[in-house]
Amino acid sequence: MIQRTKQYATLLKLTQPHHLRLLLRFAVIALGALHAGAAIASHSMNADGISYLDMGDAYFRGDWQMAVNGVWSPLYAWILGAALYVIQPSLHWEFAVVHLVNFLIYLAALGCFEFFWREVLRSRKQPGTDGERPLMLSENALTGLGYALFTIASLQMIEIWSVTPDLLMSAWVYLAAGLLLQIRRGSATADTFVRLGAVLALGYLSKAVMFPLALVFLGTALLSLRPLRRSMVLTLPALLAFLLVAGPFIALLSARQGKLTYGEAGPLVYATKVNQITYPHWQGDPPGDGTPVHPSQKVWDQPPVYEIAGPFHCSYPVSYNPAYWYEGLEVRYQAEKQLQRLAASGWFYLKLFWLYFAGLTAGVALLFWLGRGKHGRWLDFFSQRQLLIPPLAAFGLYALVLVESRYVGVFLVLLWSELLSNIALPDSWRSRKLLPKISAMMIVFLLFNIAWFNLQGFLDLRHNGAAPVAEQSAPPASPREVAQTLHQLGVTPGADVGVIGYGFDAFWARLARVHIVAEMFGWEAQPFWQGDTALQAGVIEAFRHSGARAIVAERVRETAVPAGWQQVNQSNYFIYLMDE
Structure with a gap:
């Protein structure tokens, strides 16, 4: 009896919100460490990562002509360059150092997420105007869902072993979203708005797509505070902070490109993914899309050999600065191709929500249906849920050009957080019975998703480490x-x-x-x-x-x-x- 009482006390202690958060934090860190370790063991690398490494080297050796790049944003390159400059790893350990840096960024993103999720918990709607207290997801359920969503977004969609700035950008997005919730809750000061502008600028320096999305975040901040005149007065310092932090790089890049620009990645990706311009080695075809100023040179016809020396001392010039090779390209709007891209993006989102997140989508839809009409929620849906605006804007922006899981991972967390935290059911016997069951179903679904993904990854690692079968040719060299x-x-x-x-x-x-x-x-x-x-x-x-x-x-x-x-x-x- 005494032993059973002790076990019950231990279980009760673990279910306290504070102890549950500690347990989940440890699990998320441990899982991230396993992913980072797998990346180190397999010497994982990708094409974008090589460009960021080369750019970081260029900054730290003072090669400004090469360093300033309109395609790859600078902040991630600065971080990688600083780590390699300080540690000076050997050839054998360079990629390992990169993944250790990625793991530290993962920990920073986790800290930013926890700040955001605390604001989610604080911002939940409480009693209605009639004094009745609606039933909402418990704090433990919402906390468990939040950490599971962070894990999926960071390790499965963004992928910690991928050497890209998406994880770094996600940290700034979590901070910006948390600050937005403070503003909506009415606890913000002028300093909150200044911090929001600076955080959004750091997001832009991580990925150029955050420039237009920063404007969306600032617009959302403007709509989140009343009265409107006070909101406008406070949003102005946020805009000034954004320009103060991001402005020097925009000015430097614009001077380098010879035009006002915040980045060249968007037009280039649009041309290659929507208009289907040849990539790489565009030679000016098809007619009507411009003439390349300095294309790669075809020095042998069959089989084709291309000379790609260019003005860059880097690993692979084509990848390092695609904007250089595509200077002279005229990006045209073509309705048919744009519709094809939108259809492909729509199919991606359909699979994302009704296959990859099917259990969560069904659970949230069912809970909103059960709470339909509660406190007039459907009549003022967006006016009470301003945090839906940035993720929906991001989904739409990517849908026009190219959608990938790593692009939208962090914005999915924002979307689900706003929906989950606003679930409210009438206080009835049916609601008290169904809400815990549906909550548990959603959590189990996400945990199964995480477990299945990691099991597949483990099996893939074992398969990759196995000796090649007899009928295969010689294995590739590392x-x-x-x-x-x-x-x-x-x-x-x-x-x-x-x-x-x-x-x-x-x-x-x-x-x-x-x-x-x-x-x-x-x-x-x-x-x-x-x-x-x-x-x-x-x-x-x-x-x-x-x-x-x-x-x-x-x-x-x-x-x-x-x-x-x-x-x-x-x-x-x-x-x-x-x-x-």
Whole structure:
């Protein structure tokens, strides 16, 4: 009996809101650490990450001509550059340091989320005008749902192992949303508005999409406070704080681009994803979309070899500054293609809400239906839920161009938070019976989602670590192995090289500190490998003429590789050294 009483007391203690938050915080941190550890163990990297690393290096060596970039925002690059500048990791540990930085950003995002969620709990509607207290989700249920949503958004949608600024941007979005709730609750001061403007500016310096969304946040702040005259007076300092923090970079970028601009990523992505302009290596086709000012040069026709040296000393110039290669592009509105993109975006959102978040969507819809008409909620839906405005604006903005999970993860948390915190049912026997059950169903669904995702990830890691089956060709070399082999063959940091493969994923170039100046796509290389000696010599000469000191061939499927190519550690990667 005494033992059972102690167990009950322990369980009761864990269900107290404070102790529950501590338990959930520990679980979220532990799971994030496992993801970061998996990223380190697998030396995970992506094409965007290489550009941010190169940009960070450029800032810290004072190469301003290269550092200021209209496509990649600077704040994430500054953070990565500072970490590498201070730690100076070896070739083997560079990507590991990057993922440790990402984990620290994850912890910061968690802290910002917890600030936001405290404001969510404080901002919940309490008794109605008739004095009746509606039934709402319990604090424990709302807390559990919040931490589960943060986990899904950060680890499954944004992905902590992805070297992109989306997780960093999410931290600023959580802070901005929390400040908005303070403003709506009436507890804000002038300092709150100044902090909101500064936070939104840091969000913009993390990702350029936050420039238009910052205006949406400021507009939402304006609508969240009464009277309107006081709201306008207080919103002005927020706008000034935003311009004070973001303005210097906007001025620097505008001077560099020769026009007033806050970023070049939006028009470029619109042209390639909506208008379907060739990417990469746009040569001016189709007619009517402009003429490239300085396109990549086609130095061999079949199979195509492109020279991409450019004015940038970086791993892969095409990825580092796409705006340079697409200068002269005229972005046109084409109704048919825009409708196709909107249809694709609509399908994405449909799957997101009714497949990926099906349990949560169904639960929230059912609870709102059960509480229909409560305190006239449907008549003033948006007037009482201003926090819906920023996520809906973000969904619409991305729908026009391109929607990806990592883009909308943080905004989904905002959307669900506003819906969940405003659930109110009439205080009846039916409501008291159904509300806990539906709450538990939603929590179980999200936990199953998290568990299933992590189980799949664990199985994928085991599969990737397994030896290749007998019928497969030689395995690919790791970026570290390619970089080390290049150095062993005398290709020193700063050298120019060519690639037969896919330059966007040529992470070895970053580790070796070499610059890709010419490339042939791997899927177009079969005529080269199967061609005669004259054709192969001509292609190699085209690479040489582009300045390449060596050629790295990735994932070669041919069993008979021409003479002169050196295999990288029994892999399907080969290196050809040019004669001096």
